Amino acid sequence: MRTYVLGDIHGQIDQLRRAHALIADDQAQAEEDAPIVHLGDLTDRGPASAEVVEYLRRGPVSGGRWITIRGNHDFMFRLFLDDPLARDPGLNPAYTWLHDRLGGRETLESYGVEVPDDRALADIWAEARARVPVAHRVFLDNLPLLHRTDQAVFVHAGIRPGVPLVAQAPTDLMWIRKGWLDDDSDHGLLVVHGHTALEEPAHYGNRVNLDAGAGYGRPLVPALIDGRDVWLLTEAGRVPLRPGDALG
Incomplete structure (x- = not known):
């Protein structure tokens, strides 16, 4: 089954x-409407998180369906809206979602919430609750943690090696790095993930980091997964991504 992924x-x-x-x-040339999987982290750091959430919430006008996976940044945003003092168990306790390294401020500002350093957290939270549409909260609440096909699994951060997919901990699916990025074992399925930023996409044989x-x-680089074969989509067309390869 062919799947596009971002x-x-x-x-x-x-x-x-x-x-x-x-x-x-690419769909027009292939004359095939394949689903598009978004690997999460819709929000934070960039200037238009609210627009991204609304765009993906509305879904495609035509063509294959869209599947959007929950990332750790999406979870932290949603957690803040329920309780600004709640702690994501995957987050370094030295940080909060509003720390400059995380990008939560930019997300709130995209919804029109002012987040100066001297503003009380309770006031920021109250305005965020008023400005973030209920429809956005419901959309984020219902994002799945993974999507799988016969030969690939799509997840935000990765998987805990040796643990069946049905038993994977949500914190691992959204946060894992240690014990995952250095694991070269065959997981049965090709694992397609994001979370750990690279200079360009890379194929490691057992996993692909996009x-x-x-x-x-x-740039955001889309890919086409066909079975376990991977192509990156560029203005010049498809570029195969093989184990050991990176774009460029």
């Missing part, structure tokens, strides 16, 4: 639209 978006609406345009061009750093201003 890595972490991080509030970059222009990059998201550009990536979808590349996918639409987080090319859109949250840090780099």
